[in-house]
Amino acid sequence: MRAFFSLALVVLLVTGCATLPGANYPKEASTALANPETTRLGRQLDAKAREHPGLSGFRLLVQGVDGFLIRAEMANAAEKTLDLQYFIIQNDNTGKLLMDAVLRAADRGVRVRMLIDDSDDTQRDKQITALSAHKNIEIRIFNPFYSRGVFDVLRYPEFLFTGTRLNYRMHNKLYIADNAIALLGGRNVGDEYFQASSAREFGDTDIVTAGPLVRQESKSFDDYWNSELAIPIEGLGIKKPDPKQLDLYRAELAEHRGKMQGSDYLRRLATNEPLAGIASAGAQLIWTKAELVYDSPEKIKVEAGEQSGPLLRRKLGAAIREVKQDLVVVSPYLVPGDGGVKLLRDLRARGVRVRILTNSLASTDMPIVHAGYQHWRIPMLEAGVELYEVRPVLGKPDGGGGSLKSPSSGQYALHAKVFILDRRRVFIGSMNFDRRSMHLNTEIGLLID
The missing domain is CATH 3.30.870.10 (Endonuclease Chain A)
Structure with missing residues (x-):
């Protein structure tokens, strides 16, 4: 056991000094x-x-x-x-x-x-x-x-x-x-x-x-x-x-x-x-025009201004700012931050209807992320954003009405990432409307007309 933790200490010391494991391996x-x-x-x-x-x-x-x-x-x-x-x-x-x-x-x-x-x-x-x-x-x-x-x-x-x-x-x-x-x-x-x-x-x-x-x-x-x-x-x-x-x-x-x-x-x-x-x-197949948008593999360096490269959030953000009437967002993890809330407020100030579907506390698989969402929920509601949260079990809701069935017997959680812009363009991809997707993780998606 002592030898194990000695080796663990060596590993930590090495990782503290090194940059990327395998960086010199030939490829x-x-x-x-x-x-x-x-x-x-x-x-x-x-x-x-x-x-x-x-x-x-x-x-x-x-x-x-x-x-x-x-x-x-x-x-x-x-x-x-x-x-x-x-x-x-x-x-x-x-x-x-x-x-x-x-x-x-x-x-x-x-x-x-x-x-x-x-x-x-x-x-x-x-x-x-x-x-x-x-x-x-x-x-x-x-x-x-x-x-x-x-x-x-x-x-x-x-x-x-x-x-x-x-x-x-x-x-x-x-x-x-x-x-x-x-x-x-x-x-x-x-x-x-x-x-x-x-x-x-x-x-x-x-x-x-x-x-x-x-x-x-x-x-x-x-x-x-x-x-x-x-x-x-x-x-x-x-x-x-x-x-x-x-x-x-x-x-x-x-x-x-x-x-x-x-x-x-x-x-x-x-x-x-x-x-x-x-x-x-x-x-x-539906044949139409579309644009592929994705982050540079070196996104962190691009964000820091150390090198040039594409950033998905800039392309999608520009498209959202052009919305004139209606924005629908489906994002399982919703932590917009100051910049995201400002974007939504600006849209509402121009009379754009904004609706967002996300996970509830009962449905989410990431409670820690939901805690971040709760911090921004009131500011979004005060801006006039319509928020909807997914139930953890699909089926007919109490009081009658429609039913969304699922062959799975497990708890349901939203995981799709979709932005619908004026019902004329749609983004489908891997990017959530949260700060990690916007600034830390690399992402990819399609902007389809």
């Missing part, structure tokens, strides 16, 4: 597939795009099960490349099914790049390390901790020493197959996001993109993948990826897939919907 830059039309998905969706010159196609997915299905189907359909960028990937029922689909894609020769934030390492290292032993799977960790694996318990003291760096997280959610079709929104990978958890269901959204905008989404992935903050998993921890671990994990995934054969998720997956309809039937 090669790579980019998205240059010719997506050489794949089946690319050819199908390119044919649809040619019918709508200058526009991109979109489809909104609000049901969690559809969010799972589209991800698994994209992995099954990929022929050359698969890019995943997530804040969290859970190793639970749906997470294992998706990792199984990703592994089988790699077995077919698909190049897989997975970029994952290091905010929640517990129970994930074994999974990530095992997959990265595959010759076609490369995994990088964004802004990693030193403490991992058996030393995961040291994360909290490490944060105390290097909180300025470690408080900066990658909150983006992006999934791209063959540089031909992309998916972004608020969902991470895990049962609670796909209506598969008995404990909690997150109400969320995904937006499917086809057409020319996909290449811009791929460029945003490349920007993060090739940034200094994206460290190969091999450069972290004590043990290198082990082919034997991959074999064990492959067997675990296969066994899990067998156990899930009777589930509704795999039965529906056999129909290949919604992907089949999106790829072959143009009627399932």
Whole structure:
């Protein structure tokens, strides 16, 4: 025990002096597939795009099960490349099914790049390390901790020493197959996001993109993948990826897939919907103009004025200031700060109706964030903002009226991030209307006309 804490002290001293673990580990830059039309998905969706010159196609997915299905189907359909960028990937029922689909894609020769934030390492290292032993799977960790694996318990003291760096997280959610079709929104990978958890269901959204905008989404992935903050998993921890671990994990995934054969998720997956309809039937896509907005991977430096780069909040803020009649915001975590409240007051002073839907104390999964919201609730109400809070259990409210049903038996919590501007433009993405999303975390989204 004494030796353990001596080593812990050494780790803390090292992290107190060092900047980024694995920063000197060699890595090669790579980019998205240059010719997506050489794949089946690319050819199908390119044919649809040619019918709508200058526009991109979109489809909104609000049901969690559809969010799972589209991800698994994209992995099954990929022929050359698969890019995943997530804040969290859970190793639970749906997470294992998706990792199984990703592994089988790699077995077919698909190049897989997975970029994952290091905010929640517990129970994930074994999974990530095992997959990265595959010759076609490369995994990088964004802004990693030193403490991992058996030393995961040291994360909290490490944060105390290097909180300025470690408080900066990658909150983006992006999934791209063959540089031909992309998916972004608020969902991470895990049962609670796909209506598969008995404990909690997150109400969320995904937006499917086809057409020319996909290449811009791929460029945003490349920007993060090739940034200094994206460290190969091999450069972290004590043990290198082990082919034997991959074999064990492959067997675990296969066994899990067998156990899930009777589930509704795999039965529906056999129909290949919604992907089949999106790829072959143009009627399932809405073709319009849109703009991809995302933060620089070096957001902290951009915020500090140390370098130039895009900031999502500036683009979205400018669009909100142009609102003339009506603003609707859906944000599970609502901590607007002085700047956000001023923006809302300015809108109300011009007669703009402002409505915001957020979590209640009973529904939120982050009570500490809700405490921050409570501080700003009265100022927003005094400004004339209409606030609505989600109930923790969906269904018919007391006193009669409509009903919103859910197949999940767990507590419901809002997780979608949506801004509707004059019912003419909509933002869908990963950014909450809170100070962390605006100033600390990196985010991504679409402004759609």
